[in-house]
Amino acid sequence: METDTDVPPQTSGFRRIVLCVDSSDASHCAARFARRFAQHGVELTIAAVALDPRPLAPHAALSGLDLSAARRELLDDAQRAIADSSSALADKAAAVRTHVIDLAKERGDVAHALASKAKADHADLMILGTRQHHGLVRWLDPSVTDRLSQLAPCAMVVVPDGYESPREGGFQRILFAVDGSPTSFAAVKIGALLATPETEIRVVYVVDRAIRYSDFVPMTLLEDAFVKEGELAIAEAAQCLESLRNVTRAHVSANLVSTDISADDVSHALLRDAERWNADVLVMGTHGRRGVARAFFGSVANRVASLAKVPLMLVRDQHEESTPSPPLKNVG
Template sequence: MEMETDVPPRTSGFKRIVLCVDASDASHCAARFARRFAQHGVELTIAAVALDPRPLAPHAALAGLDLGVARSELLDDAQRAIAESKSALANTAASVREHLIDLAKENGDVAHALADKAKAAHADLMILGTRQHHGLVRWLDPSVTDRLSQLAPCAMVVVPDKYESPREAGFQRILFAVDGSPTSYAAVNIGALLATPETEIRVVYVVDRAIRYSEFVPMTLLEDAFVKEGELAIAEAARRLESLRNVTRAHVSANLVSTDISADDVSHALLRDAERWNADLIVMGTHGRRGVARAFFGSVANRVAGLARIPLMLVRDQHEEITPDRESKNAS
């Protein structure tokens, strides 16, 4: 079997990375994906959470059960997850550290514990795997991913289970999903740090034709409003991208994408477009504006994370303020 070599410095915009792992296949995929970023000068912390067994078995004491064995197994699982991820990052130039969080000693839940660790590490990127089906024991499920996306102090890349990370570094095709909100523009600015002059970039706005906000508003008027907003949004995103020195103007395209009139939604339309275009990364803002639609149908970003077959970068507008060395990054 051919030995993997060090990842060349092509994603140097992110210097402090927290890789969140558990003992699942999804975490194995995330660890392999993290090799893309494991370069010289990068501090990569592998963080695993050992769950507190007491909330998992609240009546154990009444039944005379000893939770010490369960806690020991949970600690062993977390340590094993760290060791396996560390092995996946072998032969890279990054400085790899490890941190085990024992929730039996620390109050809180998984999402808060990982977000606190990222804050303490001054992380500018978090990476985690996620399964598209819930499990009973592991904690990297879609609900944790959604909660962490609200708490994370930096951009976050969600790697789906079964994802096979290419051997080469860098990203060949990055798709940016925008909705005209400050959050989506923050996602454009931060996601652009992953681009090289060879990267193909596609900016899309999904015109949502499948949602009626009121029977009294003609659907054509809503579509016209969405189209106008979309044209402005993708033009602004393209302008921002083309102003960066690591992005080639000729490699940026911008398009409107539409949902079907019935039995469709924004997340599925976006993923269809990403698949047709052969994107290897989707970048979008999370908890941005979708008005009444988000109140009734939940976070589009969360649904994309639960369905995507390729990595998804999630960004909030606050992340732009935290990311250090903006000028030097954009020049890389």
């Protein structure tokens, strides 16, 4: 008979997951990443969107063109994308369902369609790949990721094109980026569900020294304000993490990270730190509120998503008062 100890603790907080796929290589990377979560007790939905061909050929009706063949091709492409991802998860224990969203019937755009699906499934987590280039039937590009980050009803992991997961199972190194806002602390609470007692955790705050300010405010005073807020933010986040049962206090570190004075920005400073530290996943909030020391999430989060070489978990501010559903109990 199985017990709760048979469920890997690093994913026990996420039991309803929507894997968003298309025919791109980025989706293949996302499907392989999703294997980490596809365990007993998890409900995983693989969703693909079939685009409506009419917006792609707006003058078809005027010229008498029949778009039914194009629609069938788009539907077939969505089915193939689902089949490819399903095969990547065939040996896993999760309960896997599939769903094709036909925009020719449901209308709207890709981001709204996927967000609606996640909401209807009461999803705890969305996983999707992202890449730099657009295509006719490959829709997981940065613009969709950007929009979906504003609409997702749950946490979202963005897996970069070309990413190869070095292992399955627990995350060995998780990097949390905080800015002192409620959004970033919500991201800490949600992202901590990925940790096990063996996980190394690093909390960072980026002191943005590259910004040019008005002469009315001396640069040294602003930098001092950044440092002060950063120290408070990482201390609060570290204290929150250290209080969790699945986190080992000795494995938690907190540091200030600074941008270069010129030709640099917060996104690149954060990604450099993630690469140097060999992070398995980067966790940050999105659409955080701006404060005295300039909360940097929102556009920065989307910039990081478009540049990151490691998976990025984004958490919206709606999670400030909520957490994912409790894990399902295993039964023999």
